[in-house]
Amino acid sequence: MANCIIAQSGGPTSVINSSVVGLIKANKDFKLYDTVYAGVNGVEGILNKNIINLSNVSDEDLNTFKYTPSSGLGSCRYKLKPLEESTEEYDKLLDILKELNIEAFFYVGGNDSMDTIAKLSKYSKENNLDIKFIGIPKTIDNDLMYTDHTPGFGSAAKFINTTILETYLDSSVYINNGIFILETMGRDTGWLAASACAAKLNGESVVDFIYVPEVAFNKIKFIEDVRERFKRNNKVYIVVSEGIRDSSGRFVSEFDCVSQDNFGHAQLGGVSNYLRQIILDSGISTRVKALELGILQRCAMHCASDIDIEEAYNAGYEALKYAKDGKNGYMVAIKRVYKDSKYTTEFFEIEASKVANNVKYLPTEWVNEEGNNIKEEAISYFNPLLNGNPSLCFEDNLPKYNVFNN
Amino acid sequence: MANCIIAQSGGPTSVINSSVVGLIKANKDFKLYDTVYAGVNGVEGILNKNIINLSNVSDEDLNTFKYTPSSGLGSCRYKLKPLEESTEEYDKLLDILKELNIEAFFYVGGNDSMDTIAKLSKYSKENNLDIKFIGIPKTIDNDLMYTDHTPGFGSAAKFINTTILETYLDSSVYINNGIFILETMGRDTGWLAASACAAKLNGESVVDFIYVPEVAFNKIKFIEDVRERFKRNNKVYIVVSEGIRDSSGRFVSEFDCVSQDNFGHAQLGGVSNYLRQIILDSGISTRVKALELGILQRCAMHCASDIDIEEAYNAGYEALKYAKDGKNGYMVAIKRVYKDSKYTTEFFEIEASKVANNVKYLPTEWVNEEGNNIKEEAISYFNPLLNGNPSLCFEDNLPKYNVFNN
Numbered sequence: 001m002a003n004c005i006i007a008q009s010g011g012p013t014s015v016i017n018s019s020v021v022g023l024i025k026a027n028k029d030f031k032l033y034d035t036v037y038a039g040v041n042g043v044e045g046i047l048n049k050n051i052i053n054l055s056n057v058s059d060e061d062l063n064t065f066k067y068t069p070s071s072g073l074g075s076c077r078y079k080l081k082p083l084e085e086s087t088e089e090y091d092k093l094l095d096i097l098k099e100l101n102i103e104a105f106f107y108v109g110g111n112d113s114m115d116t117i118a119k120l121s122k123y124s125k126e127n128n129l130d131i132k133f134i135g136i137p138k139t140i141d142n143d144l145m146y147t148d149h150t151p152g153f154g155s156a157a158k159f160i161n162t163t164i165l166e167t168y169l170d171s172s173v174y175i176n177n178g179i180f181i182l183e184t185m186g187r188d189t190g191w192l193a194a195s196a197c198a199a200k201l202n203g204e205s206v207v208d209f210i211y212v213p214e215v216a217f218n219k220i221k222f223i224e225d226v227r228e229r230f231k232r233n234n235k236v237y238i239v240v241s242e243g244i245r246d247s248s249g250r251f252v253s254e255f256d257c258v259s260q261d262n263f264g265h266a267q268l269g270g271v272s273n274y275l276r277q278i279i280l281d282s283g284i285s286t287r288v289k290a291l292e293l294g295i296l297q298r299c300a301m302h303c304a305s306d307i308d309i310e311e312a313y314n315a316g317y318e319a320l321k322y323a324k325d326g327k328n329g330y331m332v333a334i335k336r337v338y339k340d341s342k343y344t345t346e347f348f349e350i351e352a353s354k355v356a357n358n359v360k361y362l363p364t365e366w367v368n369e370e371g372n373n374i375k376e377e378a379i380s381y382f383n384p385l386l387n388g389n390p391s392l393c394f395e396d397n398l399p400k401y402n403v404f405n406n
Numbered sequence: 407m408a409n410c411i412i413a414q415s416g417g418p419t420s421v422i423n424s425s426v427v428g429l430i431k432a433n434k435d436f437k438l439y440d441t442v443y444a445g446v447n448g449v450e451g452i453l454n455k456n457i458i459n460l461s462n463v464s465d466e467d468l469n470t471f472k473y474t475p476s477s478g479l480g481s482c483r484y485k486l487k488p489l490e491e492s493t494e495e496y497d498k499l500l501d502i503l504k505e506l507n508i509e510a511f512f513y514v515g516g517n518d519s520m521d522t523i524a525k526l527s528k529y530s531k532e533n534n535l536d537i538k539f540i541g542i543p544k545t546i547d548n549d550l551m552y553t554d555h556t557p558g559f560g561s562a563a564k565f566i567n568t569t570i571l572e573t574y575l576d577s578s579v580y581i582n583n584g585i586f587i588l589e590t591m592g593r594d595t596g597w598l599a600a601s602a603c604a605a606k607l608n609g610e611s612v613v614d615f616i617y618v619p620e621v622a623f624n625k626i627k628f629i630e631d632v633r634e635r636f637k638r639n640n641k642v643y644i645v646v647s648e649g650i651r652d653s654s655g656r657f658v659s660e661f662d663c664v665s666q667d668n669f670g671h672a673q674l675g676g677v678s679n680y681l682r683q684i685i686l687d688s689g690i691s692t693r694v695k696a697l698e699l700g701i702l703q704r705c706a707m708h709c710a711s712d713i714d715i716e717e718a719y720n721a722g723y724e725a726l727k728y729a730k731d732g733k734n735g736y737m738v739a740i741k742r743v744y745k746d747s748k749y750t751t752e753f754f755e756i757e758a759s760k761v762a763n764n765v766k767y768l769p770t771e772w773v774n775e776e777g778n779n780i781k782e783e784a785i786s787y788f789n790p791l792l793n794g795n796p797s798l799c800f801e802d803n804l805p806k807y808n809v810f811n812n
Binding site for chain 2: 008041044045069071072074075076161163165166167169171172173175198199200201202289294295296298300301302305383384386397398399402403405
């Protein structure tokens with residue numbers, strides 16, 4: 001009796017559960033493992049033996065789960081100690097897996113999770129254990145190397161773009177309008193903020209300025225730009241990534257930095273309010289609104305991209321095929337392919353160790369010369385990722401969701 | 407050649423344009439007026455002669471407009487001076503209407519707009535002018551008297567409830583979760599916050615506490631409640647209306663009150679951050695997130711309630727029939743009817759002067775004894791208003807919207 005286990009790690013996305021459902025479906029098709037277990041709360045939960053059986057979940061519940069946002073198996077931000085420091089946790093984890101006759105371990109996550117996959121794969125090989133460790137990509141930040149994009153990103157970008165169109169219209173209704181600042185996530189990279197270039201009304205971009213962490217933020221130039229645009233249009237719409245930095249590399253919102261997470265990442269927030277204050281202080285306008293989308297952008301399944309959901313599902317499906325083919329220590333990566341000019345994707349394997357602790361930045365060629373917007377040519381990258389609306393289940397006039405993390 | 411004019415006023419909603427389209431459709435059906443004009447930016451725009459012709463807009467564009475959020479004819483927060491003080495503006499406005507052979511004036515708005523309708527109707531009658539003034543209700547706040555509910559409210563409530571389900575799941579994924587505070591609009595009334603009682607997962611309410619302006623906020627009790635619930639569940643989800651007050655009637659967020667609008671209403675914001683600070687100070691948890699939905703809740707057409715859109719459309723349609731029947735100084739009001747237990751609505755007329763400057767509060771019988779939640783029985787009021795998803799037009803994978811306020 002051979003089994004497998006899947007777990008989720010890091011920040012949730014709208015489509016991370018779709019990958020779990022894809023994997024379960026693949027196992028039904030290939031009849032590879034007797035039982036698909038789930039570790040609740042990632043490796044942290046597995047170490048606590050918080051493990052459930054997903055093999056008996058009904059097709060109906062699986063379909064609901066496919067369209068449920070958040071890490072429905074629970075999550076963690078647990079970093080295994082470096083192998084050189086201590087192997088205790090690794091031994092404990094592998095003992096638990098062996099007890100359950102686990103032959104494949106799937107981890108849905110970002111670069112930190114790929115680090116976990118790489119370490120576990122390495123250690124288990126060194127100990128001649130026949131357990132395959134396979135990574136399934138997930139992050140709204142779109143910052144994983146090698147893969148064209150990451151599941152979760154398209155849905156977040158779609159919500160951001162939809163919200164931009166709607167808040168742009170809402171904030172343009174008076175004779176005297178003001179300045180609107182939308183803050184997106186993106187600690188190190190500007191993918192989410194940059195996607196805002198896709199938001200158009202009657203073929204025209206609605207966003208005046210986009211600021212990303214890849215380009216040093218210049219406060220003086222910012223004030224000049226906003227002043228000039230407000231004078232011309234009587235309104236300005238600004239999109240800013242939470243992680244923008246000045247030329248010395250310091251986070252613009254650094255004084256709002258309240259804590260660090262377990263990986264030592266600064267927890268940011270509040271850059272839009274900071275920009276709002278700069279504008280107010282400069283006397284450009286007294287009508288300045290700042291909106292921080294916060295976690296909405298990563299969980300708004302009701303506004304997800306259907307292509308993103310299907311790609312997440314297929315990445316999970318593919319991961320099981322990797323296990324079937326004996327691959328170990330790899331992540332499923334996405335390749336973009338155009339067939340007769342139509343966007344489609346293929347999958348390929350990449351060593352998790354290469355993805356781990358690496359960051360894929362927004363190409364600076366996509367940023368305009370002034371450093372305050374994204375070029376038109378970038379839209380063709382973002383646009384196909386926003387395609388299609390999800391077939392949500394409804395109950396009592398609201399989306400029906402279910403999770404397995406209680 | 408007789409014509410009519412329609413304009414919008416006050417804060418935008420997702421469905422305010424649907425009412426305009428309903429009125430245009432009724433005029434096509436009844437062939438009542440030669441031209442349907444629109445005043446851009448409400449009475450303020452009409453006084454500036456910013457008037458456009460809507461009669462030649464194509465059916466396709468009208469359909470897009472029906473599903474476009476925000477005040478697509480522009481808006482204003484312009485208050486006409488009391489008649490006793492000066493009739494100058496009234497005379498100017500009526501002269502402009504006479505010039506265009508206007509026989510009916512339709513105003514889509516809330517209680518301040520109904521005040522405008524009442525005043526204009528009174529003054530034009532006194533001056534023996536044959537112009538009918540008719541109000542079409544609109545406000546996400548749901549605070550208009552006599553009508554069962556207001557167009558715009560259902561869609562806002564649906565977005566709030568959907569967002570609650572999604573953020574609840576997102577903020578429940580770790581072993582150690584925190585406290586989540588969602589702030590809704592609602593300066594004087596708690597309808598929007600109260601609607602959160604409809605948010606359920608597997609038949610269970612997800613919101614632990616709901617605070618509304620109709621019940622005095624008690625800080626000591628709040629801390630006790632949150633402490634006890636966090637101890638029991640390791641997480642707490644709180645919904646709060648921006649307008650909650652203490653027992654002396656002072657806004658809890660008063661120190662965050664930055665300005666007043668033209669009607670002397672305090673512009674509020676930040677109560678969720680204030681509650682967050684209270685919780686942090688009390689040492690209950692260090693993980694406390696506050697999310698202010700801001701204008702998202704009133705413009706999220708992508709998550710609107712289809713029944714709300716249709717009711718808004720029908721209210722506009724009905725308004726034209728009022729003009730046809732010679733009614734003057736009335737607002738279209740909604741009556742809830744159950745036919746074979748199925749929710750439906752009928753319309754009836756109510757004097758705009760009765761609605762003007764009045765406020766319909768949330769029934770305090772719906773608030774539980776502890777003053778910190780909404781009773782189950784209220785759900786049957788809210789739930790039918792959330793029904794159905796809109797048939798949005800899409801272009802380049804994003805909703806297609808168009809407006810007439812430029």
